[in-house]
């Protein structure tokens with residue numbers, strides 16, 4: 392391919408989307424895709440109002456108090472535990488922010504890739520969950536605590552695996568053989584996201600582990616949904632260490648009729664070759680489909696009604712090897728993350744509306760989509776109300792209020808009032824003492 396056809400680097404988002412869209416269309420009818428198990432939705436399906444929670448917040452405030460607050464202030468119908476978390480200072484994203492209502496601490500530095508349930512070791516192979524370093528977190532099954540309390544209240548309940556599947560420390564030591572290999576075949580030591588060391592999703596040990604944590608949630612905790620925003624790939628392009636060219640990836644490419652060796656050799660000659668970049672992008676997207684299909688098959692075999700939900704971590708999710716149209720057949724629902732309300736700028740809301748409209752068109756009218764809602768920082772009552780109205784008008788099947796730990800109680804109350812203003816039926820709150 393001619394170097395003159397290669398786009399100016401780095402790829403801007405429009406070019407990248409164009410390439411991924413073309414690649415996606417080309418494989419929409421690929422025979423290796425199997426139909427997923429769609430969850431019932433439609434006008435009669437209740438509008439979901441979800442909220443994520445962290446183990447340390449449940450420890451600090453108590454599960455009863457938190458769920459009382461969420462039902463009273465936000466009229467939630469659904470809660471989930473962030474069961475595996477990436478490193479991040481909370482409250483997020485203000486680096487100097489302090490918790491508005493946590494009675495035990497002002498802030499908290501989360502640990503990398505720790506699991507907040509007590510694992511059933513019989514389900515795991517070589518990779519096992521790593522528990523918190525803190526005794527006050529690692530002796531309690533927080534998923535069990537949340538599921539028990541949510542069930543008493545008739546709430547939907549789930550678990551999320553957030554960004555990091557395996558912590559970077561183990562990836563650099565115990566699991567270097569699971570590491571991704573860059574275009575030169577060397578272990579990728581650092582990508583664009585400095586704390587992220589994703590294991591290769593095509594390595595069987597990685598997918599075995601993903602399936603095992605999903606099974607642990609489904610079999611031992613009886614969750615209604617398993618949500619994942621695991622970053623299977625760093626968002627870097629091949630010249631930035633992005634992608635994986637390991638032997639497992641080359642084998643996986645063969646099984647889906649692609650030639651990763653050829654893509655690699657073209658990119659070694661010209662790392663910006665546009666046709667090879669398009670193929671590389673397609674391979675990453677399809678690798679994610681293979682990865683999630685294994686999780687889907689595993690958990691649905693044990694609990695056919697479980698909702699496998701992909702959480703697109705931001706509007707730039709395509710940089711992580713995700714093509715929603717391609718991934719849709721192995722999922723039951725998708726959460727779309729835009730917390731734009733928290734910026735306090737009404738002029739940004741039109742962009743959110745457009746993004747949600749585009750995603751609805753992309754996956755079709757019947758596929759369940761949940762919109763995130765930014766209820767923290769500079770979020771106002773008017774913006775939260777508008778965010779809920781936008782979700783309704785763009786055909787979303789629910790919202791996820793983010794995040795309880797960072798929002799003031801006054802901000803949390805705007806969720807209930809916004810739902811009422813949008814004409815969405817909400818249950819009156821009564822205590823569950």
Ligand SMILES: [Zn+2]
Nearest residue numbers: 591635637640
């Ligand atoms: Zn690989």
